[in-house]
């Protein structure tokens with residue numbers, strides 16, 4: 001099954017056992033703290049992932065994400081973890097503004 005590599009979280013590697021789950025679900029199932037201020041409803045951008053590799057392996061941008069892209073709150077290589085599902089490996093980073101103070105990031 002596809003892997004999620006979180007580069008700036010000490011190269012944490014997650015194996016997604018279920019393609020029907022969102023990236024946010026997979027991250028949380030692995031007991032990783034990841035912001036999701038709106039409760040995974042696609043109404044904030046705190047769950048944002050910066051995609052380094054594998055953008056093509058993520059489900060198409062949906063209406064909720066497109067709204068943020070239209071106003072410049074999601075870049076070309078950024079997606080909402082709560083709206084994204086994967087069909088292949090991806091490499092991502094936590095955005096600087098969404099880091100938790102109690103979590104140790106590698107950069």
Ligand code: FES
Nearest residue numbers: 038042044047082
């Ligand atoms: S948790 Fe708010 S948009 Fe994903």
